[in-house]
Amino acid sequence: MNAQLDGEFREFMSARWPVMVRLAYGLTGDQGHAEDVAQAAFTRAYVSWPRVKRSGDPEAYVRQIVVNQNRNRFRKHRVAERLTSSPPESGVVGVARTDATREYDERSALITALQRLGPRQRAVIVLRYWMDLTEQETAVALNCSVGTVKSQASRALATLRQDTELVDGGFQ
Amino acid sequence: MIDDERDLHERLEAAFEAITPRSAPIDGAVRRGRAIRVWRRAAVAAGAAAVVAIGVFAVPALLHSPATPGPVAPGGSSTVTVQAPGPHSAPGTIALGTINGQRWQFIAGGKLSGAGYSNAQDFTTSGPAFGGDAGSQPGTALAVYGAAPVSFLELTCGPVQIYYGAVQADVTYVAVRLDNGTVLTLHPVAVHGVRAVAFAIPVGAGITEVTAYSRPGEIAAAIPFNDPSGMADFGVWLKPGQHGLARASGRIGSGTFHGSAWSATAYLGPWGICFQFPAGVACVLDGVSVDSGATILTSGELSVAAGGAPASTALVIVYQPDGASTTLRPVTVGGQKLFAFQLRTGPNRLSWTDYDSSGAVVGSMPG
Numbered sequence: 225m226n227a228q229l230d231g232e233f234r235e236f237m238s239a240r241w242p243v244m245v246r247l248a249y250g251l252t253g254d255q256g257h258a259e260d261v262a263q264a265a266f267t268r269a270y271v272s273w274p275r276v277k278r279s280g281d282p283e284a285y286v287r288q289i290v291v292n293q294n295r296n297r298f299r300k301h302r303v304a305e306r307l308t309s310s311p312p313e314s315g316v317v318g319v320a321r322t323d324a325t326r327e328y329d330e331r332s333a334l335i336t337a338l339q340r341l342g343p344r345q346r347a348v349i350v351l352r353y354w355m356d357l358t359e360q361e362t363a364v365a366l367n368c369s370v371g372t373v374k375s376q377a378s379r380a381l382a383t384l385r386q387d388t389e390l391v392d393g394g395f396q
Numbered sequence: 397m398i399d400d401e402r403d404l405h406e407r408l409e410a411a412f413e414a415i416t417p418r419s420a421p422i423d424g425a426v427r428r429g430r431a432i433r434v435w436r437r438a439a440v441a442a443g444a445a446a447v448v449a450i451g452v453f454a455v456p457a458l459l460h461s462p463a464t465p466g467p468v469a470p471g472g473s474s475t476v477t478v479q480a481p482g483p484h485s486a487p488g489t490i491a492l493g494t495i496n497g498q499r500w501q502f503i504a505g506g507k508l509s510g511a512g513y514s515n516a517q518d519f520t521t522s523g524p525a526f527g528g529d530a531g532s533q534p535g536t537a538l539a540v541y542g543a544a545p546v547s548f549l550e551l552t553c554g555p556v557q558i559y560y561g562a563v564q565a566d567v568t569y570v571a572v573r574l575d576n577g578t579v580l581t582l583h584p585v586a587v588h589g590v591r592a593v594a595f596a597i598p599v600g601a602g603i604t605e606v607t608a609y610s611r612p613g614e615i616a617a618a619i620p621f622n623d624p625s626g627m628a629d630f631g632v633w634l635k636p637g638q639h640g641l642a643r644a645s646g647r648i649g650s651g652t653f654h655g656s657a658w659s660a661t662a663y664l665g666p667w668g669i670c671f672q673f674p675a676g677v678a679c680v681l682d683g684v685s686v687d688s689g690a691t692i693l694t695s696g697e698l699s700v701a702a703g704g705a706p707a708s709t710a711l712v713i714v715y716q717p718d719g720a721s722t723t724l725r726p727v728t729v730g731g732q733k734l735f736a737f738q739l740r741t742g743p744n745r746l747s748w749t750d751y752d753s754s755g756a757v758v759g760s761m762p763g
Contacts, residue, residue, distance in 0.1 A: 228656045228674070228698065234422050241420035246412040255415060263421050270429030272552055274676045278693075279516065279534055292531035331411040353401060354408040364508055364518055367532035381400065 233273045236282055237266050243283075243355075248290050250350035253339040265289035287355075288365050291347060337387045344368070345380035352377055476574065478595045480583040488587050490560060490594040492523075500525035502558055502594045504587045508534055515539075517588075519551060519560075525596065527554035538562045538590050543683030545608035545615050546570055548630045552599060559603075559628070560594035566610040567591070575602030603628040619666040623677040631668030631679035640666030646729035649736025653698045660700055660736035662729045669732065671702045686732065689761060690746060692739060699739035701746070706759045709733045709750040716740045 244265060248258035269276050269286050276285045338346050344366065351362045352373070359377075363370045475496055481489035485501075492501040505518030517537040521530045530553065540562045541547040548561040563570065563584045570582040570593050582593035597603070607617040616633035619640070623629050634640050643665040650659035661672040669686050670679040673693040680686050686704030693700060705712055705726050714722045718740050726733040739746065750759035 228654065228658075230426070234426070237422050237425060238420050241422075242417050245417035246415055249415050250408070250412060255417070258415075259417060259421075262417075263425055266422075266425040267428045270425055273429075275552070278675065281534075285534065288531070288533060330407070331414055334407050334411045349404070350408070353404045354412060356405070364532070364534070367505070367518070367520055381404070384404070385400070 229273055229277070232277065233270055237269075240283055240286065241266070244286060244290055247287065247350060247355065250335075250338060250354060251291070251343075251347055253335055261290055284361070284365070287351075291351075291365050337384055340387070341380050341383060344372075345376050345383070348373055348376045349380050349384070474576065474598050474601060476578055476580065476595075476597055476601075478580045478582060480585055488520075490585055490587055490592050491582065491596075493596060495525040495556060495596060495598060498525040499523040500556065500596045502560065502596065504538060504560075504592065505532065506588070507537055519558075521551075521553045521556075521558065526556050530554070535560075538588065538592050540564060540590070542681035544618070544630065544633050544681065546593060546606065546618075546630075548606075548620075548628075550627055555599055556596050557599045557601070557627070558594060558596045560592060562590040562592050563608070564615075565591070567608050567615065568611055569609050571607045571609070573604045573606070575604050606630070608633070618682075621663055621665060621667040621670040621677070621679060623670070623672065627677065629667065629670050629677050629679045630682075631670055632666075632682045634666065641668060641732075642730055644730030646727055646734075648702060648727045648729060648734045649700070649724075651738050653738060658698060658700060658738070660702055662702070662727075662732075662734050662736075664730035664732060669704070669734070671736070673700045673702070673736075674698060675700070686734070687759060687761065690739075700736055701739045702734065702736040703748065703761060705733040705735065705750040707731070707733060708752045708758050710753040711751045712748050713751070714748040715746070717745045 241262065244262040245255075245258050248261040248265075249255055252258050252261065265286050268289050269282065276282050279285055338349065341349065347366055348362060351357045351365055352359070357365065359370045359373045362373045366373065368376075476493065478491050478493035481492060485492065486503055488504045490502050490504055492499070494500065500521065500523040503520040503522070505520060508516040508518055515537045516534045518532055519535045520532045523530060533551065533553070535551045536549045538549075538560065539547065544564075545567050546561045546563050548559050551558045551560070559572075567584060569584070572580040572582065572595055574580070574597065580595050582595060584591040584593050586592075602622055603620050605617055605619050608615045614636055616635045616638075618630050618633045620628035620630050632640065641664045645661060645663045648660055648662045648671075650657065652658070658674045660674075663670045663672065668680050668682070670677055671691055671693075675693040675698070678691050678693050680691055687706065690701040690703045692702075703712075709726055712724045712726055712735055714724060714737055716722065716739070720740060722737055724735045724737060726735040728734075748761050749757055752758045
């Protein structure tokens with residue numbers, strides 16, 4: 225790859241790295257995994273960068289790889305993450321809640337609620353309602369039909385509305 | 397309901413903005429990416445060595461001889477199969493098969509639209525042959541381009557190269573000969589309004605020849621240009637008994653852009669004329685004269701165009717779309733007068749005039 229293409233890739237990755245990490249974070253709920261997934265996606269984009277550039281929308285390409293990489297991560301690692309009979313402690317008892325801790329709790333509650341959704345519903349929520357993709361763009365990223373996006377979004381929203389921790393936090 | 401969605405967007409925004417990613421590991425991504433590219437180049441080099449061997453011992457078999465396959469140098473040791481989809485295959489499946497016993501499947505999805513997509517289609521790869529990289533990805537849309545019996549396009553997925561393309565109405569099957577002697581038979585299937593074929597091979601595996609057949613017999617055959625990135629690029633198709641161009645190559649243009657040097661090289665051969673641009677390789681389509689238009693590839697802000705001129709041409713004056721003009725001396729490569737230049741703006745209203753040594757006009761584009 226020549227210096228110009230190399231420079232273009234570096235500029236692109238520098239600009240879009242935070243967005244792709246946050247997308248991956250929404251899908252995985254874990255910042256460390258999110259950064260791994262995003263880095264793997266950018267690496268793949270670099271390998272085919274002239275072609276990715278020619279596709280006309282490098283961000284859509286990398287976004288799709290992030291979604292796919294995350295799916296692969298679940299396939300590879302699902303046996304490494306074990307269920308336990310008792311859930312881990314979810315908060316600190318007896319500490320006065322300031323505005324800052326309230327915001328932190330609300331953010332944590334939302335991320336936790338997202339992780340309780342199925343992988344596809346979670347991806348639809350993140351792509352549609354955080355990245356503001358259209359239903360069609362979401363369908364492309366998830367390799368499913370627009371109808372599936374609609375139905376998954378509807379179910380996911382209904383689930384989030386009924387999530388008691390989110391209701392307490394204000395999403396109702 | 398709208399309030400719910402806005403509220404959700406704001407809360408997602410707040411939750412994700414609270415994440416502070418570490419600084420972008422650009423050097424790490426580039427280093428790993430380069431390592432993968434080096435691995436691919438190594439695979440390509442093995443294929444290229446086989447092509448050279450053919451050139452030395454089968455000099456230059458430019459007359460295409462139907463149904464008399466010549467000796468084929470042994471290539472990679474991969475075992476590749478392909479078959480048409482069955483009644484239980486997923487809708488849109490073009491083909492499935494195996495590479496070294498590992499399954500692959502290639503499925504065409506719908507056309508892509510929206511920002512950034514022009515003439516793109518969604519494709520899905522599945523199966524262990526893709527080494528964990530299977531999934532959906534955008535590719536150039538299936539359609540018949542030019543006069544070729546098969547309009548081949550390509551996608552890379554992990555260690556696998558997929559070739560797919562729409563076929564003309566009279567094509568009943570297509571035979572693909574790989575450099576290890578394997579012959580794959582492709583049967584067109586109807587997907588999304590076109591008839592299409594596809595096959596998958598390891599990245600860097602060479603393709604020696606592709607032949608398209610109709611009910612009466614052979615229609616035409618293509619000997620692809622195996623470019624340095626490991627792709628097979630398809631240009632002209634030779635009808636039975638038809639001569640192709642002799643193999644030749646040469647640099648036909650160069651320049652600098654934002655301080656970086658660029659150059660364009662022409663490769664002539666039985667595939668016709670292919671150009672190596674900074675952004676990759678593009679071949680003149682079957683049924684199209686190199687004199688009749690520009691072949692353009694764009695990478696970022698740099699667009700490079702290549703064209704041809706009549707044999708008596710001494711000078712070409714290119715009129716850029718922004719009104720500027722450039723005077724070029726075409727380079728003779730394999731008997732063809734070719735030239736390349738940087739396109740200052742988009743391709744609309746690009747034109748050129750060809751002059752001989754006496755100053756007489758001998759050609760122009762548009763003609």
